[in-house]
Amino acid sequence: MSSSTEAYEQAFGALRASGGTGWLPALRREAMDRFSALGFPTTRNEDWHFTSVTPIAEKVFKIAPTRTGPATLSPADITALVIGDPDWHRLVFVNGRFEASLSAFAGLPAEVRVTTLAEALKESPEFVAEHLGKLASGEGQTFTAFNTAFAQDGVVIHVPGGEVVEAPVHIVHIADSHAAGVGIHPRLLVVVEPLAQITIVESYACAGPMSGGYLTNAVAEIEIGNGARVDHYKIQRESTDAFHVGTTQVRQGRDSMYHSFSYAAGAAISRTNVYTQLAGENAEARLNGLYLIDGAQHADHQTFVEHLAPACASRELYKGILDGGSHGVFNGKVYVDPIAQKTDGKQTNHALLLSDHARIDTKPQLEIFADDVKCTHGATVGRLDEGALFYMKSRGLGAENARALLTYAFAAEVLETIEVDALREGLEALAFARFTQSELR
Amino acid sequence: MSSSIESLVNKEYQYGFVTDVESDTIAPGLTEDTVRLISSKKDEPEWLLEWRLKAFRRWQAMTEPHWSNLKYEPIDYQAQRYYSAPKSITPLQSLDQVDPELLRAYDKLGISLSEQKHLAGVAVDAIFDSVSVGTTMKAELSKYGVVFCSFTEAVHNHPELIKKYLGSVVPYSDNFFAALNSAVFSDGSFCYVPKGVRCPIELSTYFRINAANTGQFERTLIVADEGAYVSYLEGCTAPKRDTHQLHAAVVELVALDNATVKYSTVQNWYAGDKDGVGGIYNFVTKRGKAHTNSKISWTQVETGSAITWKYPSVILQGDNSTGEFYSVAVVNNMQQADTGTKMIHIGKNTKSTIISKGISAGKGQNSYRGRVKMLPKASGSRNYTQCDSMLIGNQCGAHTFPYIEVANNSSTTEHEASTSKIGEDQIFYCKQRGLSAEHAISLIVSGFCREVFKELPMEFALEAQQLLGITLEGSVG
Amino acid sequence: MLKIENLHATAGDKEILKGISLTVNSGEVHAIMGPNGSGKSTLAQIIAGHPGYVVTSGSVTYEGKDLLAMAAEERAQAGVFLAFQYPIEIPGVTNAYFFRSAYNEVRKANGMEELDPIEFLDFMDKKLKLVEMDEAMLHRSVNAGFSGGEKKRNEILQMAVLEPKLAILDETDSGLDIDALRVVAGGVNALRTRENATIVVTHYQRLLNYIVPDFVHVLAHGRIVKSGGKELAVELEARGYDWVMEAA
């Protein structure tokens, strides 16, 4: 056991001292043991081959403090910090703690439950017990076990059969100046019953000047019933000296649809895991993402699509734009079980290196055990297309201008897959400003 | 339809016979003494023995790698025999002194070693268990200054070349199996093509494992000096036996400035029976170093072996150098293959192409594993990778594990992969034109492999055709 | 030549053909028209022997033999040719090799000598001219990367090579521009004799200006709901299918 896991063991003891007995303390204890036993992954671990978490492993992140004074942020501040519509159902967490005064989610259909994890544990412990830690068991996954052991709050969403939630549920995580040296472990549990639909947006942002990094280690578990649909957007714009690890574990029923979009532009080191199991016939997963990094940033994306039932489809498009001395990693895996005949899987990832010092490591994998399948993956790494650059220049655009526009266009192709207008427009504007130093339209 | 696919892929192994020769075989086990014994049997100079011993010590400190997608019973290295040679062979003998029984064995394999009858345009080095039986067309080749002989002979006649290049591409410390090979290798082929010479004929080595419970550990070293060209072929077979046999080879290629080395393999070791009993465990390290403006091209057709662990690679050291890898790997029954390549781009404007075709049938598991690495200084470099898998039947598997690592922004890499089965629709279309199901399948398979087969020299293309039971006409050339 | 009686067929658990009867004699051209999804391709594929359909009742007799009892390749060897609505791609196999294999199989089945590659290329020369295709076409993989129009022409080229007795053209005209249409129709007409017969499946009367049918049939919901002469096609083009279906 390393010194940091020992320190966490102590912190766990203090945090859970009054834990008592029951399923929750047991779940946490088990997670803590697993976390200690696994330790932080090294680059010898195949899943972490290109990402060193030493800067995370050698620190001991403190438990998030409870706010004592009055809230320093107003609802208007939140609106300014995140992309989205203030009219959406909004749950705001500051440094991992729920802020009721900044949140508003009253207008939901009566049958639909959206609450904090703490609230849900009081109101309907059986429901939480039945689902929490089931999909994200943390087996072999240090960070998931870490979250389960230390998670203090989060969100629980339950959409009963046939309910359609129109406006997105926006879960906002803000780190402010009190976050320095803190470990935040948000948890999200989503259960969507057959034929129901919901859109969830998770935003991670920071407010004000930061002194010293913090760690966000988020875990989401999403169960999607037969014929149900979940659209899930994750917008990660953490402070550039923060660390962000986020794991989403999904299980899909028959005819269901899971659409995920991951945007990552923040954090010194970020790791985004999107894992989905296509467990019922004819289910579909669409996993898209865009990461924009610069300086010494490191962004790692891992996707894992398990085709466990026949006739499912998966579509993946990930793009990265890397500048400065940044380092990108993409590892996409598609697994096709022997029974998953008629699988249709397509995975694409493209990276654009804007600087000579940027680096990308990609590993797209196919593991196929069924014969009647159609699976492809394509990966490219390169710079802007010289032909397109020339074409634009021949139309009178300056070289810099042409370059900027093409870079934006590279990003726009994947941003177009965002189906929530406010989000798409917001991110397009952000990307446009970033590459052209001017405003969109 | 499925029965026709089965009969196509379940062809009887034709080379499973055993040749009855009296052999000098050493006791099982591997210690420093084993290494010394092998070295002394070959009457080797001290420096080579030292090299072997260093390798052996290194090997002892290493553990067998298990990162591949292969599953097999643990190998007991102390239960293997590391040397076996027909008694009738004396070191450095000439071809007309060879035991007729051995010549007959090669005739049966379709390779004639007698000077009158051998294939025109191909020189053959025949390796039988641990030693070379002989090399054809040596005199013809020496006219061009081309050296082509057994490794043992090269150690005696060209020590300066061996000293300079042995281990220069694959150091003995490279990996577990390379270290093992470096300690106990018994023979192999050596080729040197001098400056500016285009080797006029194909060179080839034919590897035959005959003795039971004996591993084969050969080493091949090919050096093409500046501006030289050589095309080299390698074939392998072994008797049917119900125990697994170990084969751990090392191949090193050196292409100096402006040189070209083309290396083709048709690997048809015994694959074991349909329940996975017997068959060769094939752990091979193959690598080439390409200097400025040079080109190294690997082509392989892998159909045999119970287990294949093999990644012919190119270190693109010099500016403007080119690396190629063309592969067809077929697994059937219980066979497993984990094969692919590494292209390490170091020089500027280096180029690599990877075309990999995997066919899985029965309960076979086929993995493509590749690494394309563009180092910071390899500006303006390019890679194109295509790896396609075809599945026949529903108990097999296809896996791709490509690693793409790019550390400069003027290089481009492109990777495409697909997996599919022979489409019912394709078969029906062919049948509607009057073709039988068997004919349709062989046609579709040969079309699938076309890009690789067209890289094979004619003699080998024919052998590959026979092996896969497919017609290449119309798909080759 | 071909006699279809009360043919019923299903795919999966769906009944697609619900009692089709049709007689085609040597020298005749029959056109089959009908709305999308009415079963035209299904009928064509069943005649060719596609394994994806199950004939639940009825019979198909071809030259006095039970066609349904023959394997797909036997039917082809006996002179049944289907130009696919969606021609299949076979990557890596050249047209030249594919055509020759097919041609020789058909010859062999009919007790004729096989042609060697040189003789075959000679023979192909004339056929290429017929459909105005370039020789380079022969060295490309079967349909792989072909445009829609090229694929259709390639089908007619194969028909020209195999010289079938009964040719079924499934929407060979869709995706062709007017010049290509003329070429394809010219090819079909050139191959017409008093001994062979053609079934043309199409949505457009336009094609029938070039390949003039003796009979026009309307297929709807798995049945032939109306038959007539070539004027029926003109009427269908002007008035659509609804009136026929209502009348039926």
Ligand SMILES: Nc1ncnc2c1ncn2[C@@H]1O[C@H](COP(=O)(O)OP(=O)(O)OP(=O)(O)O)[C@@H](O)[C@H]1O
């Ligand atoms: N293999 C199959 N499995 C299930 N349904 C099928 C199958 N083949 C065809 N069908 C269905 O049967 C119906 C008839 O199809 P068919 O292709 O014969 O129509 P068509 O008349 O040729 O139409 P089009 O004018 O669009 O070409 C359609 O509803 C089609 O979806």
Ligand SMILES: [Mg+2]
């Ligand atoms: Mg149709």
